[in-house]
Amino acid sequence: MKIDLPSPAAPLRIGTRGSPLALAQAHETRDRLAAAFDLPQAAFEIVVIKTTGDDAALIARDTALKTLGGKGLFTKEIEEQLIAGGIDIAVHSMKDMPVAQPEGLLLDCYLPREDVRDAFVSPGLRGWADLPQGAVAGTSSLRRRAQLLNRRPDLRVVEFRGNVQTRLKKLGDGVADCTFLAMAGLNRLGRSDVPATPIATEDMLPAVAQGAIGIERRAEDSRVAGMLAAIHDAPTAARLGAERAFLATLDGSCETPIAGLADLVEGGLRLRGEILRPDGSEAIAGERSGPVADGAALGEALARELLERAGRGFFDWRS
Numbered sequence: 001m002k003i004d005l006p007s008p009a010a011p012l013r014i015g016t017r018g019s020p021l022a023l024a025q026a027h028e029t030r031d032r033l034a035a036a037f038d039l040p041q042a043a044f045e046i047v048v049i050k051t052t053g054d055d056a057a058l059i060a061r062d063t064a065l066k067t068l069g070g071k072g073l074f075t076k077e078i079e080e081q082l083i084a085g086g087i088d089i090a091v092h093s094m095k096d097m098p099v100a101q102p103e104g105l106l107l108d109c110y111l112p113r114e115d116v117r118d119a120f121v122s123p124g125l126r127g128w129a130d131l132p133q134g135a136v137a138g139t140s141s142l143r144r145r146a147q148l149l150n151r152r153p154d155l156r157v158v159e160f161r162g163n164v165q166t167r168l169k170k171l172g173d174g175v176a177d178c179t180f181l182a183m184a185g186l187n188r189l190g191r192s193d194v195p196a197t198p199i200a201t202e203d204m205l206p207a208v209a210q211g212a213i214g215i216e217r218r219a220e221d222s223r224v225a226g227m228l229a230a231i232h233d234a235p236t237a238a239r240l241g242a243e244r245a246f247l248a249t250l251d252g253s254c255e256t257p258i259a260g261l262a263d264l265v266e267g268g269l270r271l272r273g274e275i276l277r278p279d280g281s282e283a284i285a286g287e288r289s290g291p292v293a294d295g296a297a298l299g300e301a302l303a304r305e306l307l308e309r310a311g312r313g314f315f316d317w318r319s
């Protein structure tokens with residue numbers, strides 16, 4: 001197929017948030033496209049778009065993000081630009097993406113997945129087993145909070161947000177004894193200086209789609225579709241297909257502590273999932289395995305099993 005390629009005179013416009021991690025992901029996307037089609041960097045334009053979630057005034061307050069408008073918080077303005085034609089593609093952390101996209105947009109191109117694990121971050125300590133009784137953990141993630149409290153009910157969890165530097169400063173100031181970050185973010189930012197210990201997925205199952213970058217486009221844009229096909233990673237797509245079907249069936253909102261991870265194993269996919277009460281008092285976990293082609297069905301089946309085992313009332317705290 002012959003593709004009408006972008007050029008310095010008519011660059012492909014890549015929409016992204018302006019955070020260091022978002023920019024690193026946009027640059028990775030640009031570099032992979034440039035390599036695939038032997039194009040100069042000037043054939044691409046990075047367009048930084050401010051989202052509600054980036055609003056400095058909102059972030060400055062220590063409001064929990066979940067009270068500020070849910071999953072679309074970091075994506076709404078970017079998707080509006082994509083629909084309006086102000087950008088040609090949008091680069092996202094798949095972990096932050098709703099399971100369905102707005103009419104007219106498609107999110108079906110994934111880059112090879114990074115390390116999926118969470119990291120325990122603390123100067124001097126290697127994991128939560130090392131924390132003294134009653135120690136304080138900082139996180140704004142409902143999932144990590146619930147998982148930690150499930151394993152260490154004696155700990156106290158405080159709201160913790162901001163970029164890596166801010167969080168490390170808070171640790172240094174003694175606001176908390178530890179925090180958690182995705183290994184993928186640290187790796188993509190090249191932050192090997194951060195005192196981070198990867199947590200085995202058996203101990204803390206990651207968020208659905210953690211470590212994956214997705215590239216969104218206009219559904220009818222066949223030129224862009226042809227370009228994205230060249231950098232798409234099918235194994236990542238197979239894993240996310242199962243994980244996102246699991247999430248969709250659970251009707252996961254930002255207010256639901258849900259973890260899910262699919263791995264490619266001999267003979268197909270192995271999907272693990274966990275749902276928790278926000279205070280960590282109960283965790284329900286399960287797993288399913290099957291052929292790659294059945295990924296979505298595995299996700300749905302595991303979600304239905306966990307919902308049934310949870311019973312009515314498990315999600316009653318949902319407002």
Ligand SMILES: NCc1[nH]cc(CCC(=O)O)c1CC(=O)O
Nearest residue numbers: 093095181182184185210211212
């Ligand atoms: N919710 C914020 C967010 N979205 C994606 C990542 C990290 C990169 C990834 O998981 O792909 C992070 C930060 C974190 O969890 O530490």
